[in-house]
Amino acid sequence: MPRRLSAVLSPAEALPSAVTALVVDVIRATTTAAFLLDGGARELVLTAEVAQARAEARQRGALLAGERGGLPPEGFDLGNSPREVHPGRVRGRTVVMTTTNGTRAAVRAAVAAERVGLAALVNVGAAVRWAAARGGDVVLVAAGREGRAALDDAYALGALVARFRGLEPDARLDDGARLAQALFLAHPDPRPLLQSSAAAAALAQVGLAADVEVCARTDALAVLPELAAREGAALRFRPVYPKGV
Amino acid sequence: MPRRLSAVLSPAEALPSAVTALVVDVIRATTTAAFLLDGGARELVLTAEVAQARAEARQRGALLAGERGGLPPEGFDLGNSPREVHPGRVRGRTVVMTTTNGTRAAVRAAVAAERVGLAALVNVGAAVRWAAARGGDVVLVAAGREGRAALDDAYALGALVARFRGLEPDARLDDGARLAQALFLAHPDPRPLLQSSAAAAALAQVGLAADVEVCARTDALAVLPELAAREGAALRFRPVYPKGV
Ligand SMILES: [Ca+2]
Ligand SMILES: [Ca+2]
């Protein structure tokens, strides 16, 4: 029986259990996560709360990254912008990161699935190769925004569905996967689509509009952040480089 | 300032408050509701529970319609199939109806909005004329399925968005509205899209596959079921025939 590929567009929806989950927060957490590991960070530790992020960073001697309201909290080394990631700054380091929606989605995915990866447009190919390399049902989890489905995340879910179907034409899609795929297929160029999202509008308001173009760079990176361990309330990700399947 | 047009694809998401709400359960509750009133039913009373529907029907001398698991409960006069609606059967009658997802969505909409209409593909034009005829924000509410976004409802939300934009090109769309509209614009023919939905698969399993084609008849009806009163836990709808705006 071909495997099931589900796409959960809304953070308000329950996740079906699956072997493999890909968590998507295109603008910007999972994009930035991929850039951090591609830039040479040794590992990435996600936490839900700012205070917890500070404590983890102190304890691990790590860089502190993330945002609230789009901007880095007081004393953070980095925000949540992929444009801030310079290899000279992150290489060999552990990075502790906290973001509004992305972290929460990763925590939910870690409950529903055995293995969890972080996906965005910048690593869509790597993400699909990683997910397809092992059997079992796959669920795509959109971080969303303010408790609602988000256009940018839905689009990236669609890109993942379309690529996955390219490898496994028989995969059984749920309604969410069909919906996301239709959005993706109707918009071959991600840039105008991402630009029209509420997330892009919010970034423009804090002077970070230029991040959107970086988030739209499909297949720019070969890395997949893979959940290595849950350590208390923190999720530790390591970089993997999935080969073709 | 142009009005806001929001589309809530998932029944798990909170509804933004709005002046006007259109509730959509294409397969099949809002389609059947439109057929009932178009067929001459005097009014339609929605209830959440089967026992409550029986009590309301007895008290009102009404026909009893609806489904659980796609089929009419014991002793019901009608199921939830638009193909069962014959004017000779419903003309002049009150119909009490209970369905799995559609009723719940209508109840939620009645809390969030001042005025509530029932929309489907069969009355998309009437629904948009009705909603546009009064000012204020509009929210489109998908009934969904099993707590998740449903492909058929998302498609109809997209049809409503596209039509609304035709009347009011400046209306401000949220991410949900953009997502739904993209799905609609990518599939000019609703039939294959509806056929690929989980709702259609469930209907096929109970021998009601032929209902789907009826649900896909865009603009077949000129009626809009409008919420006239909340009577205890029941919602009473009357037929209105919106003129061009
Ligand atoms: Ca986001
Ligand atoms: Ca339905």
Ligand SMILES: [Ca+2]
């Ligand atoms: Ca229903």
